[in-house]
Amino acid sequence: MSSVAKKTLGTGAPETTPTGQAPTSQATAERIPAAQRRELILEAATGVFAERGYAGSTTDQVAKAAGISQPYVVRMFGTKEALFLEALDRAQGKLLHAFREVIAAYDAGELTEELQHLDPAVGSGRPEQLKQLMAIAYADLVEDRGILMMLMQAFVAGHEPAIGARAREGFLDIYRLVRDEAGLLPETARDFLAQGMLMNTLIGIRLPEIYEQDSTAEELLECTLRAKLPMVLKASRAQRRAG
Amino acid sequence: MSSVAKKTLGTGAPETTPTGQAPTSQATAERIPAAQRRELILEAATGVFAERGYAGSTTDQVAKAAGISQPYVVRMFGTKEALFLEALDRAQGKLLHAFREVIAAYDAGELTEELQHLDPAVGSGRPEQLKQLMAIAYADLVEDRGILMMLMQAFVAGHEPAIGARAREGFLDIYRLVRDEAGLLPETARDFLAQGMLMNTLIGIRLPEIYEQDSTAEELLECTLRAKLPMVLKASRAQRRAG
DNA sequence: GGTTGTTGTAATCGAATGATTACTTAAAGG
DNA sequence: CCTTTAAGTAATCATTCGATTACAACAACC
Secondary structure, rough: OOOOOOOOOOHOHHHHOOOOOOOEOOOOOOOOOHHHHHHHHHHHHHHHHHHHHHHHHHHHHHHHHHOHHHHHHHHHHOOOOHHHHHHHEEEEEEEHHHHHHHHHHOOOOOHHHHHHHHHHHHHHHHHHHHHHHHHHHHHHHHOHHHHHHHHHHOHHHHHHHHHHHHEEEEEEEHHHHHHHOOOOOOHHHHHHHHHHHHHHHHHOOOOOHOOOOOOHHHHHHHHHHHHHHHHHHHHHHHHHHHH | OOOOOOOOOOHHOOOOOOOOOOOOOOOOOOOHHHHHHHHHHHHHHHHHHHHHHHHOOOOOHHHHOOOHHHHHHHHHHHHHHHHHHHHHHHHEEEEHHHHEEEEEEHHOOOHHHHHHOOOOOOHOOHHHHHHHHHHHHHHHOOOOOHHHHOOOHHHOOOOOOOHHHHHHHHHHHHHHHHHHHHHOHHHHHHHHHHHHHHHHHHHHOOHHHHOOHHHHHHHHHHHHHHHHHHHHHHHHHHHHHHO
């Protein structure tokens, strides 16, 4: 996500004479295999789309963030929509993967240490403990900011037929994972998802940015993010510096 | 919201000669006072912005939905951003008003009938009962669809400085109302808001549209909307017919 | 060393869009 | 009537943006 910003300086021009004068700042990016470039573009696209939404983002912003030219982005993915859909799939996949990792680790008995730090008031059954552990994993994803906001942007772009269909499918995938693989009851799964949507919203409105200036914001953030708040605040400050 | 679509047919043209031939379909909308027109435009804008987001909407779409010309929209509000902000304020105000009405009615003892239908498992204190009543009021707003999605769209447009600031303020206003006026504890208020954000999300991804075709969607919707589900499904079908 | 495929860009095009200007036309008020 | 004001539009402008085209340069292979 903290890619680069090198080169640019488009008027580098031909410099027709290949005299000793170094042809400084070639206007062309370093040549790397298309598969790798694709990953870099998707990473950049995730950040841009997460920040500005589908309609609010331009392929040029993605290109700039990835350090290459706009036509290359379009040619590699065909259309802006296809790029968005692929970035969305990645984000969705990462979230599912994070949850499955928690479940697998729990079932393998690798989380005995983490279990000590859970709120003891909420029961000791597998679903209850997994719910808490997954909530922590979810909050960890906030640090990235790109992933969760990318999903959120897809959720409000339901009027774009292709995006809406994918968003519906993706949301139901998450619900099924939480219900079937983690074993939560529908009502518990619902509450879990609801907490996630609230976190997304608080991140979306950039509430961490006014944490210091507004005591209401402070209370709501502390109440929602709990132990993960310091991490989120740190990430928020870092992102503000990055601009 | 179900305004019109009359007139149009721009090439109506001057028809220079005022002969008997009826100057059919005058390309100009009915003249009404600016204050009324403003309300119509705001209503139309709420629907358009709710559907397509800030960046994804055009002033011309709003104009068409309101039955007038695009320049008039721009001249009346100055900029698209100003129009969005005013529509956002209206939506926010309607939500706050709906909650305050519930609280006032409850405190005036006017809701004895509704109290019989509440889930008796969740306590009989004022905050608990108000929480349930406000949740019902919130779900009632889903019927409109415009109001809640308008707010949601603002929540994900945080990168627009003016919109982000207003969205933050608005969200905190709602939180404070729920906490201070309804008397919920921070944790309870948080859970209440979380359920609201989940409802928004389910509406955003248009989950009601696949209610009949997906049993997972069916379960999640039933579990989240409860008694209000039939109403939401009906509204969803009505909106699909309207296109 | 020439040919060929891959990685990349500059230039540009057409459509869309927010905004502006200048113009109509209905009402209101003497 | 006739002037003035308010309500509304057509026409158009300058940008922006996604996409296309044509081309450059590096690498690999024979």
